[in-house]
Amino acid sequence: MASKRQIRVGGVPIGGGAPVAVQSMTKTETADVAATLAQIQRIAEAGADLVRVAVPRDKDVQALRELVRRSPIPIVADIHFNHTLALKAVDAGAHCVRINPGNIGGREKLGEVVEKARSAGVPLRIGVNSGSLPKHLHQLERENPVEALVRAAVEAVELVESLDFHNFKVSVKSTSVPDTIAANRMLAERIDYPLHLGITEAGTKWSGTIKSAVGLGALLADGIGDTIRISLSTFHAEEEVKVAWEILRALKLRSRGPVLIACPTCGRLQFDMDTVVAEIEERLQAYSEPIEVAVLGCAVNGLGEAAHADFGITGARNEGLIFAHGKPLRKVPQERLVDELFRVIDESLAAGRTV
């Protein structure tokens, strides 16, 4: 049920069968160009396709011009309340402008932003939030928050369509996971524009990751959603990107870098798997190849599972059996296990073999 329409944010296709795009948002003061660019760089290196920056003041829109020029990935300008900033963001070269029709100042001002975007060939993101629905939907919101959210989005879409503008994506956001799932399912039935998914104020790295994985995972598994952002209350925005990729990889929607499979361990475990897995996970971060590495605590399922992965370890008493490409290679004592595994991985990659 992915959207039929496609837009392009910078060079990144969104919707219409394109891979689900990963985005994050900078948490620096946008006007601090050096800090913001450094964070954009980290976000891009973590694998984001797009980055959003908040533009709440004139000095941020001035910084935006420089950010757009130097960013390795397209920038979405995030505007609330002030439609003049939206106009200026387009002039500053933003690749997309996110506005909330509920707080941009009415139909006339929305029309001005649409005209500006049209003349510059810049797409918009029409973002509707449960916290800022128009007044006439407040009663409905109390009775049926999901229907109110969807109706607000559809009304905004119809308004923008009435201006003969179709170059946009849509998001409906709520802090409630069930409401987000229900609203996006309903919206996907009613409009065919690309959908941006996210859970508003999802929470800390731990709880936000789980809420996002549940909410976005349910939708993405149904084929709903064309671009995603994981909102985590950590300053390190690149963590959001890592979570987004983990969700997409878990659903096999996109692949990027290594996948680590590890058993949960049980009473059969006879070596220090915690340490081994943590070290492997850490060292795998330096690899971009889509290799699968399995670490299993014992031979019960371990022999078969390790043999299915590109590389694997099956544990035994204080040692492990290393596998590569389905074949057992050698037993190695625990203290040399990780080094030996990576020696095998490196040799295999150097020989041009990943699977």
Ligand code: SF4
């Ligand atoms: Fe337990 Fe072995 Fe299964 Fe790991 S692989 S969970 S140690 S039985």
